Amino acid sequence: MQRRISIVLALTVLSLSCRSGGKKEQYRLEKADRGDVTQTVTATGSVSAVTTVQVGSQVSGVISRLYADFNSRVRKGQLLAELDPTPFQAQVEQRQADLTKAKVDAANARINYDRQSRLAKAGLAAQADVDTTKAQYDGAMAQVQQSTAALQQALTNLGYTKILSPIDGIVVDRQYDVGQTVAASFQAPTLFQIAQDLTKMQVQADVDQSDIGRVQVGQPARFTVDSYPDQEFRGRIAQIRLNATVSQNVVTYPVIIEVANPEEKLRPKMTANVTIEVATVRNVLRIPNAALRFKPAESATTTTSTSQASGGASNPERAAAQMGQRGPGVTGAAGAFQGRAGQRKQTQTVWTLDKDGKPVPVEIRTGITDGRTTQVVEGPLKEGDVVIVGLATSKVESPPPGSSNPMVPRGGGRGGR
Secondary structure, X not given: OHHHHHHHHHHHHHHHHHHHHHOOOOEEEEEOEEEEEEEEEEEEEEEEEOOEEEEEOOOOEEEEEEOOOOOOEEOOOOEEEEEOOHHHHHHHHHHHHHHHHHHHHHHHHHHHHHHHHHHHHOOXXXXXXXXXXXHHHHHHHHHHHXXXXXXXXXXXXXXXXXXXXXXXXXXXXXOOOXXXXXXXXXXXXXXXXXXXXXXXXXXXXXXXXXOHHHOOOOOEEEEEEOOEEEEEEEEEEEEEOOOOEEEOOEEEEEEEEXXXXXXXXXXXXXXXXXXXXXXXXXXXXXXEHHHXXXXXXXXXXXXXXXXXXXXXXXXXXXXXXXXXXXXXXXXXXHHHHHOOOOOOOEEEEEEEEOOOOOEEEEEEEEEEXXXXXXXXXXXXXXXXXXXXXXXXXXXXXXXXXXOOOOOOOOOHHHOOO
């Protein structure tokens, strides 16, 4: 019984193998067409205001009052915060007293100098006494100037207790609250961050070093943010900075993109997914990128190579065209495109079908790509020619109604009687 089942299974597999071996390969085909191809460079970056000013304090003290908060719109010169002015006011009064004393000492020194000068003219005082009083008077006058400068410094520090806005804008950040101490020792602490104009924003995109050579000032760019995934924002490259950043051996260059924000949807620190249009060609021959990745089975290529070898001697022009060679009479858009300086060309192979339905290799030179289609710079392909983009996936054929499964022998379900 087991021998009978084995024989039936072996015959069934052999029958299926024969049927599949005689069946031709089915391919998915697409036509070469004409259209526009735009090459892009992608990067990520962050959104920020064009001008952002950090407002700090040049003196140390305790914050006594706050006149601005987050999202407050302020004007230039507007009072934002105030430090406790008590110690600074006391210092001003002390410097005023020092100045008054210095002026009194200077006046007394002037009287002594004048007296000694008159006595010297009358021959009643030595010249040395005159010189001494003159030096004392000059020192007193210098002390007056020094006290005046100290008073001016104290008044300036008192003025620093009032934090004023340097520009018109909106407060995007505040670091301190009332009662906190501001310590301005080595650098001015930041109290507020003010964005000048949120209707004009910029994106700093980090472009990889392999793509930065194709990026130019003035090129259009578009980007999306996670807050508005269905909306695309557009801008233009305003600056390509040279201060590269190296992170884990990856070198990137900051590219500044200016974008209008009239509705103020874009906010500082948003993450932007940027796409920069670096090259565009219009009304050119193009093919799907899948055609460049396709490679037929070894048996199909062997059969095709044999047919090409037999027909190559009778039709040399066709053989030369299939090998990607251009004859002397080839002109037109491809020839003009070839003459452009600096255009990078790559030779690649695509596959078409001959009249017998077998794959035939065709060599072409490609240009730029947009990720879906690739420009054909030169080659024998024409608009409307079909190229192979993959193998067709056929559905499993089910047996007709009423027929038995060929993989199961008759009566096998009941012990094979």
